Amino acid sequence: MTIPVETVPLQLLAEECRVQGLESLAVIEPPARLDPQGLERLLSDGVGDMEWLAERAEMRLTPTALLPSARSIVAVALAYHPHGHDGALKRARYAAGSDYHNLLRRKLARVGDAINRRMGAVWEHRAVVDSAPLNERTIARLAGLGWIGRNALLISPETGSYRFLGFLLSEAPIERRDGGLAADRCGSCTSCERRCPTAALVDRRVISERCISYLTIEHRGVIPRALAERFEGWWFGCDLCQEACPWNRFAPPAGDPKLVGGDVDAVLLAVTAESFDRVFAGRAVRRIGYERFRRNLLVALFSLGSRDAALPILTEALPLVQEQARELGWL
Numbered sequence: 001m002t003i004p005v006e007t008v009p010l011q012l013l014a015e016e017c018r019v020q021g022l023e024s025l026a027v028i029e030p031p032a033r034l035d036p037q038g039l040e041r042l043l044s045d046g047v048g049d050m051e052w053l054a055e056r057a058e059m060r061l062t063p064t065a066l067l068p069s070a071r072s073i074v075a076v077a078l079a080y081h082p083h084g085h086d087g088a089l090k091r092a093r094y095a096a097g098s099d100y101h102n103l104l105r106r107k108l109a110r111v112g113d114a115i116n117r118r119m120g121a122v123w124e125h126r127a128v129v130d131s132a133p134l135n136e137r138t139i140a141r142l143a144g145l146g147w148i149g150r151n152a153l154l155i156s157p158e159t160g161s162y163r164f165l166g167f168l169l170s171e172a173p174i175e176r177r178d179g180g181l182a183a184d185r186c187g188s189c190t191s192c193e194r195r196c197p198t199a200a201l202v203d204r205r206v207i208s209e210r211c212i213s214y215l216t217i218e219h220r221g222v223i224p225r226a227l228a229e230r231f232e233g234w235w236f237g238c239d240l241c242q243e244a245c246p247w248n249r250f251a252p253p254a255g256d257p258k259l260v261g262g263d264v265d266a267v268l269l270a271v272t273a274e275s276f277d278r279v280f281a282g283r284a285v286r287r288i289g290y291e292r293f294r295r296n297l298l299v300a301l302f303s304l305g306s307r308d309a310a311l312p313i314l315t316e317a318l319p320l321v322q323e324q325a326r327e328l329g330w331l
């Protein structure tokens with residue numbers, strides 16, 4: 001295989017990213033090994049049911065393990081739907097439309113293919129979107145896409161934090177665009193910490209076991225009543241620490257129409273075991289399965305004091321839901 005030696009111009013890369021609706025572009029040389037401090041702290045804080053985080057910890061710190069011949073890492077962001085909710089039941093904005101994993105991975109793969117096509121090359125590339133053990137936030141920060149805020153999210157001074165991150169590891173020698181470490185612009189603001197209803201933000205990190213996002217998406221068991229009381233109607237994820245962030249005033253519209261969508265409370269409550277897969281086809285919600293979906297609705301309704309709306313859930317013979325109802329004192 002003959003590998004062309006010319007450097008891929010940034011302009012060419014930017015054009016192809018734009019075609020795919022991607023923004024916040026950076027290109028860096030793959031670092032040999034990332035600083036383990038953040039990951040070590042996360043693991044020592046406890047990751048609950050996210051044991052997969054610990055399983056391939058070393059690989060997360062070694063970006064080139066995913067493509068040893070990589071000469072460039074392209075970091076991009078894809079804005080998701082910044083609009084909130086119309087009903088009392090609330091779901092994280094990122095889960096409004098299609099599951100972003102496949103969508104963003106396909107976009108990145110198309111960028112890699114387009115580079116090859118335009119440069120007449122056959123460089124190998126690998127798109128990574130939450131799909132491989134890569135410490136993504138750290139790389140995005142190294143590439144200058146933003147700073148890690150007090151809400152533990154990567155924040156861009158131009159577009160805030162309502163965005164997905166994706167990476168393309170490529171053998172292509174792409175012109176660098178490395179913003180360098182972005183300055184921390186949280187300043188004296190503590191809005192996110194004060195807004196978090198479960199006090200899950202401590203010292204710039206998220207205590208998973210207290211976070212509504214973790215509890216509704218990753219946690220497989222019963223949600224403690226003391227936390228459930230504070231859910232404020234969230235049934236899948238939580239955006240409160242992002243809603244509180246002043247930098248999200250600048251959030252752009254979604255970068256792809258497939259990321260736009262909405263859920264109607266009455267429709268959510270009418271979902272059955274039979275219709276669950278169909279209703280949530282192609283969406284992140286489907287990953288939690290029907291039983292956890294019903295547990296989450298029960299907890300969300302409990303936090304809103306809506307016992308009447310929860311009656312059909314309480315009579316369902318689902319072990320996790322029954323156990324959750326007993327924890328809440330509703331059975």
Ligand code: SF4
Pocket residue numbers: 151195196197198199200201206210211212213214237238239240241242
């Ligand atoms: S997602 Fe919600 S519960 Fe988790 S840290 Fe942010 S505000 Fe707190």
Ligand code: SF4
Pocket residue numbers: 149150151152155185186187189190191192193241244245246247
């Ligand atoms: S709300 Fe304030 S403290 Fe929290 S991440 Fe945004 S700017 Fe930083």
